[in-house]
Structure formats: structure tokens, C-alpha cells
């Protein structure tokens with residue numbers, strides 16, 4: 001929730017901007033995948049004045065994006081309108097040959113999801129008559145019909161390649177989580193079986209409380225009356 005939405009959300013835009021220095025305001029930026037990373041990227045791109053389009057394969061996530069105010073459509077529909085297309089799905093070949101065929105001249109594509117699998121660069125290479133490097137981290141593929149498709153950071157994670165990854169102020173929470181979970185496993189290994197466990201809620205709550213206090217933010221505390229009221233079904237139902 002924090003690392004991916006706020007960390008990847010910000011650092012992905014940072015990577016796009018550092019690599020291209022293109023103004024986002026008024027541009028159409030397509031976010032492929034509306035998970036935690038996609039939500040963060042979409043909201044931050046909208047904050048820069050971009051027209052954000054979301055593509056999804058999960059109907060619930062797609063509906064959430066639509067109700068968050070973004071235009072939702074297939075990537076085939078979005079590709080001809082896009083100035084930027086950024087993948088954050090964890091999936092393979094999300095941007096594929098038939099999408100490159102639809103893109104307008106100068107479209108910029110980047111990945112901030114899984115390794116370098118999300119953009120089918122082999123297909124793009126096959127469609128291209130030549131590749132140039134107008135700026136660091138930008139590869140311009142000249143297609144045989146005269147259009148250019150710009151790929152950032154060779155399709156690798158643009159926030160790590162062209163920017164500096166997540167700021168320390170979000171990684172502190174991720175690392176606190178990992179450290180406290182390792183401690184939890186060390187203390188409780190006897191009663192654990194080999195499977196994936198959720199992070200215990202009290203670890204999440206303890207880290208959030210620490211982070212709030214480091215930010216100088218105080219929150220209210222439940223009174224005993226409120227605690228009883230929230231835990232009961234007898235009052236407030238008739």
C-alpha cells in the first residue's frame with residue numbers, strides 16, 4: 001500500500017521526467033494495471049495535469065479506476081491516443097506487436113512493473129528499421145512506416161534505471177516490515193507451517209504508529225465506551 005502506491009507512484013514519474021524532460025500537463029498517459037503501483041502512478045500523473053487512461057484485465061480494478069475518475073479502455077483503444085504508456089502489471093508482453101502498430105508517432109513507452117518482460121521489445125525490434133539513442137535512457141525505434149516509438153530504459157524498471165528508486169521515507173516502512181516479520185518468524189517458527197502468511201496486523205499497526213510519530217502526527221484514541229460500542233451488536237441496531 002505504501003511502498004508501491006507512494007514509492008513506485010512517485011519514482012516512476014520521476015524516471016519518466018528525468019529521461020525525457022517532456023511536459024506531462026495536457027498529455028495522455030496510459031497506465032497499464034491498476035494495482036497499488038498503478039493507483040499511485042495514475043494519481044500522481046493526474047496531479048501533473050496529464051489525461052490519465054487506465055487499462056486493466058480485472059473487472060473490479062477496472063471499475064475502481066473508472067470510479068476514481070480515469071478513462072478506462074482496452075490498450076488497443078488507448079494506444080493511438082497515448083503520449084506515454086507505462087506498464088505496472090507484473091505480466092508479460094502487456095505492450096505487444098499489435099499495440100506498437102497502433103501507436104502515434106513519438107509515443108513513449110516505459111515499464112515500472114516486472115523486470116523487462118512487460119514490453120515486447122523483440123517484436124518492436126523486428127518491426128524497426130533502425131534504433132537511435134537521442135538521450136540517455138531513451139531508445140528511439142524507427143518503424144518501417146516512418147513512425148518512431150521511444151522506449152525508456154530498455155524496458156527495465158524506469159524508476160530504478162532513470163531515477164533513484166523509492167525515496168528513503170517510504171523504504172523505511174518496507175524495511176521495518178521485513179525486519180519485524182523476520183523477527184516474528186524467528187520467535188514463532190515452532191507454531192508456523194510452510195505457507196505464505198499475511199503480515200500480522202499488529203506489526204503493520206506498530207510501524208504505522210512509529211511512522212506517524214516520526215511525522216509529528218497525533219491521532220485520536222478510542223475511549224473505553226467507544227471500544228465497547230464498536231465491539232457490540234446490541235446498541236445502535238434498534
Ligand SMILES: NC(=O)c1ccc[n+]([C@@H]2O[C@H](COP(=O)([O-])OP(=O)(O)OC[C@H]3O[C@@H](n4cnc5c(N)ncnc54)[C@H](O)[C@@H]3O)[C@@H](O)[C@H]2O)c1
Nearest residue numbers: 033034035036037055056057058088089090091112113114
Ligand atoms: N518499479 C518498482 O520499483 C516496483 C516496486 C514495487 C512493485 N513493482 C512491481 O510492479 C508490479 C505491480 O505491482 P502492484 O503491487 O501494483 O501489483 P498488483 O497485483 O496490485 O497490480 C497489478 C495489476 O495489473 C493488472 N494486470 C495484469 N495483467 C494486465 C494486463 N495485461 N493489462 C492490464 N492490466 C493487467 C492486474 O489485474 C492488477 O490489477 C509488480 O510486478 C511488482 O513487482 C515495481
